[in-house]
Amino acid sequence: MSTFDLSSNSNTEPARRRANTTITPQGTPNRRNTELVMLAFAVLVPMAAYANVGLAIDKKLPAGMLEYGLGMGALALIAHLVMRRFAPYADPLLLPLATLLNGLGLVMIWRLDKAGSLLASNYPAAANQLMWSGLGIAFFIGVMLLLKDHRILQRYTYISMVVALVLLAAPAFFPARAGDFGAKIWIHIGSFSIQPGEFAKIILTVFFAGFLMVKRDALALASRRFMGLYLPRGRDLGPIIVVWLLSILILVFETDLGSSFLFFGLFVVMLYVATERTSWIVFGLVMSIGGAAVVAMAEPHVKTRINSWLDPMAAFQDPPPPGTSEQIGQTLMSFGTGGVTGTGLGQGRSWLIQFAAKSDFILGSFGEELGLTGMMALFVLYGLIVQRGLRTAVAARDPFGKLLAVGLSSAFALQVFVVAGGVTGLIPLTGMTMPFLAQGGSSVVANWALIAILLKISDTARRPAAEPTPEPAPGAEPTRT
Amino acid sequence: MNKPIRRVSIFCLVLILALMVRVNWVQGVQAEAWASNKHNDRNKYDRYAYPRGNIIAGGQPVTNSDFVNGLRYKYKRSWIDGPMYAPITGYSSQSFGTSQLEQLEDGVLAGTDSRLFFRNTLDMLTGEQKKGGDVVTTIDPKAQKAAFEGLGDKKGAAVAIDPRTGAILALVSTPSYDPGTFSGGGKEDSKAWTDLNNDPNKPMLNRALRETYPPGSTFKLITAATAFETGLYKNVDDATQTPKPFILPGTNTELKNASATEDCENATVEHGMDLSCNTVFGKMGADLGKDRLRAQAEKFGFNNGKIDTPIRAVTSVFPSNSSPDGTAMDAIGQHDTRATPLQMAMVAAAICNNGSLMQPYLIAQERSANLDVISNHTEHQLSQAVSPATAQKLQQLMESVVQNGTGTKAKINGATVGGKTGTAQHGQDNSGLPFAWFMSYAKGADGKQVAVAVVVEDGAAERNEISGGSIAAPIAKSVMEAVVNK
Numbered sequence: 001m002s003t004f005d006l007s008s009n010s011n012t013e014p015a016r017r018r019a020n021t022t023i024t025p026q027g028t029p030n031r032r033n034t035e036l037v038m039l040a041f042a043v044l045v046p047m048a049a050y051a052n053v054g055l056a057i058d059k060k061l062p063a064g065m066l067e068y069g070l071g072m073g074a075l076a077l078i079a080h081l082v083m084r085r086f087a088p089y090a091d092p093l094l095l096p097l098a099t100l101l102n103g104l105g106l107v108m109i110w111r112l113d114k115a116g117s118l119l120a121s122n123y124p125a126a127a128n129q130l131m132w133s134g135l136g137i138a139f140f141i142g143v144m145l146l147l148k149d150h151r152i153l154q155r156y157t158y159i160s161m162v163v164a165l166v167l168l169a170a171p172a173f174f175p176a177r178a179g180d181f182g183a184k185i186w187i188h189i190g191s192f193s194i195q196p197g198e199f200a201k202i203i204l205t206v207f208f209a210g211f212l213m214v215k216r217d218a219l220a221l222a223s224r225r226f227m228g229l230y231l232p233r234g235r236d237l238g239p240i241i242v243v244w245l246l247s248i249l250i251l252v253f254e255t256d257l258g259s260s261f262l263f264f265g266l267f268v269v270m271l272y273v274a275t276e277r278t279s280w281i282v283f284g285l286v287m288s289i290g291g292a293a294v295v296a297m298a299e300p301h302v303k304t305r306i307n308s309w310l311d312p313m314a315a316f317q318d319p320p321p322p323g324t325s326e327q328i329g330q331t332l333m334s335f336g337t338g339g340v341t342g343t344g345l346g347q348g349r350s351w352l353i354q355f356a357a358k359s360d361f362i363l364g365s366f367g368e369e370l371g372l373t374g375m376m377a378l379f380v381l382y383g384l385i386v387q388r389g390l391r392t393a394v395a396a397r398d399p400f401g402k403l404l405a406v407g408l409s410s411a412f413a414l415q416v417f418v419v420a421g422g423v424t425g426l427i428p429l430t431g432m433t434m435p436f437l438a439q440g441g442s443s444v445v446a447n448w449a450l451i452a453i454l455l456k457i458s459d460t461a462r463r464p465a466a467e468p469t470p471e472p473a474p475g476a477e478p479t480r481t
Numbered sequence: 482m483n484k485p486i487r488r489v490s491i492f493c494l495v496l497i498l499a500l501m502v503r504v505n506w507v508q509g510v511q512a513e514a515w516a517s518n519k520h521n522d523r524n525k526y527d528r529y530a531y532p533r534g535n536i537i538a539g540g541q542p543v544t545n546s547d548f549v550n551g552l553r554y555k556y557k558r559s560w561i562d563g564p565m566y567a568p569i570t571g572y573s574s575q576s577f578g579t580s581q582l583e584q585l586e587d588g589v590l591a592g593t594d595s596r597l598f599f600r601n602t603l604d605m606l607t608g609e610q611k612k613g614g615d616v617v618t619t620i621d622p623k624a625q626k627a628a629f630e631g632l633g634d635k636k637g638a639a640v641a642i643d644p645r646t647g648a649i650l651a652l653v654s655t656p657s658y659d660p661g662t663f664s665g666g667g668k669e670d671s672k673a674w675t676d677l678n679n680d681p682n683k684p685m686l687n688r689a690l691r692e693t694y695p696p697g698s699t700f701k702l703i704t705a706a707t708a709f710e711t712g713l714y715k716n717v718d719d720a721t722q723t724p725k726p727f728i729l730p731g732t733n734t735e736l737k738n739a740s741a742t743e744d745c746e747n748a749t750v751e752h753g754m755d756l757s758c759n760t761v762f763g764k765m766g767a768d769l770g771k772d773r774l775r776a777q778a779e780k781f782g783f784n785n786g787k788i789d790t791p792i793r794a795v796t797s798v799f800p801s802n803s804s805p806d807g808t809a810m811d812a813i814g815q816h817d818t819r820a821t822p823l824q825m826a827m828v829a830a831a832i833c834n835n836g837s838l839m840q841p842y843l844i845a846q847e848r849s850a851n852l853d854v855i856s857n858h859t860e861h862q863l864s865q866a867v868s869p870a871t872a873q874k875l876q877q878l879m880e881s882v883v884q885n886g887t888g889t890k891a892k893i894n895g896a897t898v899g900g901k902t903g904t905a906q907h908g909q910d911n912s913g914l915p916f917a918w919f920m921s922y923a924k925g926a927d928g929k930q931v932a933v934a935v936v937v938e939d940g941a942a943e944r945n946e947i948s949g950g951s952i953a954a955p956i957a958k959s960v961m962e963a964v965v966n967k
Contacts, residue, residue: 118552269492273485316520329520335507336515337523349523372508376501383497390490394483402482406489413493417500426503 030462031092032084038096039080043073046103049345053111056346062110071130072103075137086144087459091392094458097385098451101378101436102133102444107345108365109439112358115351122351125358125439132441136448143452150457154400157210164204167196168246168263172253195433197259198446201266201411202453208267209403212274216399220275243267248291255301257292258418258430262411264288269410270403273393302428309428327353331364331423335375342371358439360431363423378437379420386413389454395461405457408450527591529554529575534590534613534850536570536582538620544570546613549665558583558664564657565629568638568687569620569792569843572660577674581687582616582843583660585791589614589847589855596856600849612850619648619845619858624931627963628653631956637917637937638688638822641960644830644922644932646860647839649790651933651960652823654688690794693819694936697905699918700814701762702828702875705750707769707777709871717751717874717881727760729767729806736763736809739904754878755886757902759813766812767805774812775799780866781828781838788823790843797824814905822934825920828866830932832879833899833922836872838863879921888919890954896965897924900957902950914939919953925965933957 047069054062062068076099083090110126112119147153153160174187186193212219247264250256268284296302304323308314312332315324330353338348348368353361367375389409396402415432422429433443507515517524533556535542543566545559558573560566571581579587588594592601592613604611621641628639632655641651662673677685686692708714714721725746726735738745738759745758753761766774778799779785788794800807800817810816823841831838840863847855867875879899882888888900903918922932935953 116552269489273482273489276482276485313518313520332507333515333518333521333523335504336512336518337521339508339512339516349526352522367504367508372504372512375504375508379497379501379504383494386493386497387490390486390493393486399482402486406486410489410493413496417496420500421503424500424503424507426499 030089032080032088035083035092035095036080038092039076039099042096042100042103043069043076045100046072046107049104049107050110052344053107053114053346056344057111057114068130071134072099072106075134079137079140082141082144083455087455089462089464090455090459091388091462093384093388094451094455097381097388098436098448101381101385102136104366104378105362105434105437105439106130106133108362108369108437109358111346111369112351112362112365114346118349119351119357120354128441129439129444132444133448135441136444139445140448140452143449143456147453147456149460150401150404150453151398153206153404153453154210154213157207157214160203160207160210164200164207165246167200167203168250168259170196195440195442197256198433198440198442199449200259201262201415202408202446202450204263205266205270205404205407205411208270209400209407212270212403213400216274219271219280220277244287244291247288248295252295252299255299256431257302257305257428258415258422258432261288261292261418261430262414262432264291265414266407266411270407273406274399274403305428305430309422309425312425325355327355327361328423328425328429330354331361331367332425334364335367335424338368338371338374340372342367342369342374345369359433360419360429360438361423362438363420363434366437367424382413382416382420382435385451386410386416388458392454392458392461396457397461401457401460405454408454412447412450525575526553527593528573528587529556529558531592531611532556532613533558533573534592534615536566536586536590537615537617538566538569538625539622541622542615551666554666559661560659563659563661565625565653566620567657567660567685568654568689569618569652570660571792572664574660574664574670574674575666576670577663581792582618586616586844586847589616592850594855597849600851600853614847614849614855615852616844617846617848618843619643619650620652620843621650621964623963624651624960625653627651627959628935628956629655629657631935631959632937635937635952636682636688636939637935637953638692639933639935639956639960640689640822640826641931641933641964642826642830642839642841643964644834644930645839647830647841647863648845648860649823649841649843650931650964652689652843654686656682656684658684687792688936688938689822690790690792691821693795693797693821693824694916694918694938695816695818695905695907696814696820696825697903697916697918698757698759698762698814699825699828699901699903699920699934700812700818700820701754701757702832702879702901702920703778703781704762704766704769704774704812705754705878706781706832706867706871706875707774708750708765709874710777710867711769711773713765713769714750717754717877718749720747720749721753721761721765723747723753723758723761723764725760727764729763729809731804732806734806736760751878751881754901755881757882757887762813763809767809769812770805771801771803771808771811774808775801777867780864781831782824782863783820788827788841790823790841792843794821794823797821814903822936824934825918825936826932826934827863829879829899829901829920829922829934831866832872832875833924833930833932834872835869836865836867838866883921887948887950888921888954890950891919891921891958891961893923893958893962893965895926896961898922898958898961900954902948902954904948915948917948917952919950919957921954921957921961923961923965927965929965931961931964933960935960 051061106129109129113124113126170187186195247260250260271280308324308328312328314321315326334350350365350368353364386409389405393402393405396405418430419432419434421427433440435447532546535544543561546556547559549557554575571583573579573583590613592611597614624641628651638654642649658677663670723746729736736759743756745760748758748761783797783799786796797820803811807816811818840861842858846857876899879901883891883898883900887902891898891900900921905916907913917937920934924930935957937952
């Protein structure tokens, strides 16, 4: 993606440094205009999809098309203008990518609203989702305005830990509700439900980044070599054991395989990046496989999930075996029916997926109506978000920023993998939502915040050196290739 | 820290690539299997997403496709004279699948047949609404109606065949059902379906093709055919050495005739056939032996599990391992001999067609919605059941039965009619009400021909009032008249 790199042809930097840095930000274009053009596409593509659904289902353009288009466009434009003012050097692709995915998700939710009573307990969700998207962009703008520099977050390392733990533990103490279907990942307050795990994902990353930045030397250096592996000291092993236990507890008390995998995976990745020690990965793998195996054998919920992954069509037997669900089988049939080119928007029958068709299983609708072609495009979009995030991590000049960016990006990647892998039958299904596409307020808001933080880090990283750059934090190293 | 970040990037790339490979697998390699999975309800909805083609009899459709514009289903199947044509059309229900021609010809009717691909693509490009193709049957509505009304409230079946081609002109099974009562997906449809399935009279059983009966005395024609073909008797006038009483070989049991006064001792073949003497043909069968009888029966289509009209008929059985006394009983269509009504119509047709048995068929033509012909039936011989000379003798026997014997009720003015009655005993110690059979053919003055078999399961409340000649023959007569007296 060298087109987005800032060229390094200045003489103000020492020659050694110029030769070794990947990115040497100089007074080059800040790419905001590129972003604006991309953003126009990111609004036009969902609008075309919206028109397509209307034409396919009602044989006419949807009535609210102009308002919807103007609304989406206005939101995106405000976000863009805020970035011009508060993050002028940020990555130009992340905002258009998130806008595009969010817009496509809205269209598909609206399309499934149109399925009416074909979808059991269907209620119009598109308007709500649009409201949440607006709130998400408000959050995004809030982060842009309030977070002057991402390193401020470093101050809140231990507060973050407490908040994350509270958020993660909360669902276990709230009564489950019919419709939660096993995984206890919601907090219900009145008619209002939030999924705290989505926010915990970000806050926990802040904690890990702050914690590891301080401890990385101790974790990396004070170890004994044994059989080619660097074994950490017992007391350094503490944090990893704590996080491991936490993820096991989530699994046991909230029966949430996905979050458990996500948080532990995130921690191992960040630990590896902080210490550059491969041994941590080995430890992480051993511990997660061991933990997962034990829990899978003990927890009936998890066992069911694994069984319906192994035999997705079991639920179609007559009578269906207890505890099985048609969802995965229905989703796979959706994908198969879509084939390479799909049925066309509005012309599929993905409402057959029924439960959670708009949220966890929304990819099934995309697969059926846009086909393999559409799915590949979506994965490319997600891949690009992850890539831009990791690119930001490489470019970031402070270790906290690097850790935070790598953590947020890999959490995003892990979540996409866990959800899409579960829905397509690659791995056992877990209850998580597809970022930006799926119906769900918490998810949309949290992911907009995540994009905002990445953009902030990216802005700092790509800011031209002419401006006074903050002193590198102690222990920071120059970015090496 | 950049080195591990790059490695993490590669790891994330691998995750995304794994997802891409997986969707390619599911939506590319496995797509067809998932799309056509039997639990994939889309196929059901697709079948009724546009007008279904029609099944046609005598130039007129006997089916319809009604636009109902439901949530899941846009069209619904309906039938014209549903109960009369049900054994041929079968049903095509949103909830309960398809049967008979609706099932076997589903590809053409639903428009998914690969032979319609070009047409469909053209229609898609020109924006014309997709519509399924039509299936043109060989059914003659007049004959079908005559058979259906003739059977009326009785339980039974009738089949009429054009002996020269094998075209099935009528195929009736009673009691019948109206497939329209459960072609939808509603509550009433479910109730109708359950009621029909629980009905002790089995209205959904296709008795003409999917039920076998002991053929009774109608089988005596095959015994006579074996005798002529193997040279046991040369002529219809040959006297048979039939004793009175005739004791079944190897037993002390006497094989009796329908009435003790009947003049069957040493009767000629023709006289024995006129009176339908059990002793004459029981002894003839015993003399011929099971193997020769079976070989002849198989030439007429017995023991053939693949009589596809295309609706497959169940196998009509002539046993291969009967004892000598059992063989004597088999030879008069009792004991273990079983035949479908279609099978006995085929026997009559082969005799009428000078021994040449034509493959019976129901579908004359398949065509697309815009009347392009997809396929035409080509007639072909199933077997040369008997030599033309034997066929002549058998015709002589059958015509004599109608002129002088038990089948006088089938006489038609202006047509040559040959027939054979049957009154088949069944059940434990023959306790069930006998099945009344009549198989016959008619040759009209203008060259029209028809072969018919009729079976009535419960022709009358009193068993001694039941005989093929009195109950089944009039039905056969009206069917034959419908064909030859047009």
